[in-house]
Amino acid sequence: MHGHGPHHGEEDPLRGRNGSGTIFFSWCNLRCVYCQNWDISQKGLGHEVEPEELADMMLGLQAQGCHNVNFVSPSHVVAQIIAAVEIAASKGFGLPLVYNTGGYDSLEALQLLDGIVDIYMPDMKYGNSRKAHQLSHVRNYVEVNRAAVKEMHRQVGDLTTDENGIALHGLLVRHLVLPENMSGTDSVLAFLAKEISSDTYVNLMDQYRPCYRADKNPPLNRPIMGREFSRAVAWAENLGLYRLDNRKAALRNR
Numbered sequence: 001m002h003g004h005g006p007h008h009g010e011e012d013p014l015r016g017r018n019g020s021g022t023i024f025f026s027w028c029n030l031r032c033v034y035c036q037n038w039d040i041s042q043k044g045l046g047h048e049v050e051p052e053e054l055a056d057m058m059l060g061l062q063a064q065g066c067h068n069v070n071f072v073s074p075s076h077v078v079a080q081i082i083a084a085v086e087i088a089a090s091k092g093f094g095l096p097l098v099y100n101t102g103g104y105d106s107l108e109a110l111q112l113l114d115g116i117v118d119i120y121m122p123d124m125k126y127g128n129s130r131k132a133h134q135l136s137h138v139r140n141y142v143e144v145n146r147a148a149v150k151e152m153h154r155q156v157g158d159l160t161t162d163e164n165g166i167a168l169h170g171l172l173v174r175h176l177v178l179p180e181n182m183s184g185t186d187s188v189l190a191f192l193a194k195e196i197s198s199d200t201y202v203n204l205m206d207q208y209r210p211c212y213r214a215d216k217n218p219p220l221n222r223p224i225m226g227r228e229f230s231r232a233v234a235w236a237e238n239l240g241l242y243r244l245d246n247r248k249a250a251l252r253n254r
Contacts, residue, residue: 002026002046004057006066011203011245013159013167014068014098014119021061021095022070024056029075030102031137032125034178034214041073054084054244055091062095068119070098078109096168104138105148110155119159120152124192127184135182135217142239146191149173159201159243171196176205177232179219185232193239198210203245204232 007018014020026046028035039045047059058069074081085097096118103122124145126132132141152171159170173196175188185204192200206229214220236244 001049001054002040004061005062006061007070010070011172011201013161013165013172013201014070016067016164016166018065018067020068020070020098021064021066022057022072022100023057023061024072025074025077027076028073028102029104029138030125032212033135033137033217034208034211034220036211037207038065038212051080051083052087055087055093058084058095059091062093065068066095068096068098069093070100070121072100073102074099075101075105075109078112081115082112084139086115098167103145104141105144107151109148110148110151114155118156118169118172119167119172120156120170121150121176122152123174123176124149124188125183126195127187127191130201131182131184133219139238149192149196153196153200158197158199170201172201172203174203174205176208177229178208179222179225179228181209181228182220186235189232189236189239189241193241198240199243200241201243201245202236202241204229205234 002024004023007022008015008019010020026040026044028041029041035041061069071081097116098119098121099117100121101122126141129140129142133139156170159172160168162168173192175185176183177185192202208224210221
């Protein structure tokens with residue numbers, strides 16, 4: 001794993017006042033050419049820990065007042081997470097668990113997590129598997145991703161929050177808008193609206209900046225433009241997706 005601690009940059013329902021208790025795992029099952037954390041995801045920067053150590057981290061984040069424990073890039077360490085949760089629960093751990101994933105998850109792994117994970121937060125990176133293969137070097141991303149999101153929603157339903165707006169349970173989807181709609185935003189949003197739920201909480205992310213090998217893959221060699229993000233928001237709204245992360249108004253109006 002790479003590191004852990006309270007994170008105040010996550011979505012509002014996760015970070016609240018005291019932060020989301022993130023645990024960042026080294027490595028990733030995607031190989032995105034534009035990854036902003038490529039040294040962690042593709043070089044494996046970090047160190048090995050045992051389930052007992054992972055459980056202690058979870059308990060420490062709870063003691064610091066975090067609203068949840070947020071496993072980042074967990075797809076390849078599901079067995080270790082399950083072992084750590086059992087240990088932590090025996091010692092008084094009781095926070096919601098967030099499964100924060102690139103969305104390329106097997107149904108077998110997700111079914112093991114049924115009843116353990118409270119909040120699923122997958123990326124839906126692409127609406128086209130050919131683009132996914134080109135940019136993230138995985139096959140059948142769309143088919144795998146959509147099956148995974150359907151299973152996640154089956155397990156936890158739409159996102160629910162407490163009286164302070166803090167997430168308790170449910171699905172929260174992230175989608176990074178790429179230049180010239182290389183991510184297939186319209187297709188992703190149509191799937192969510194028509195096959196998951198119009199009540200899905202969606203974070204349309206505007207922060208794309210060229211990183212890693214993006215300069216060799218135009219038009220990824222430039223940031224997105226305000227009008228590209230505005231178009232993505234309009235697509236969501238026209239499809240009836242109304243639970244959009246509300247921190248994006250500034251770029252929308254640029």
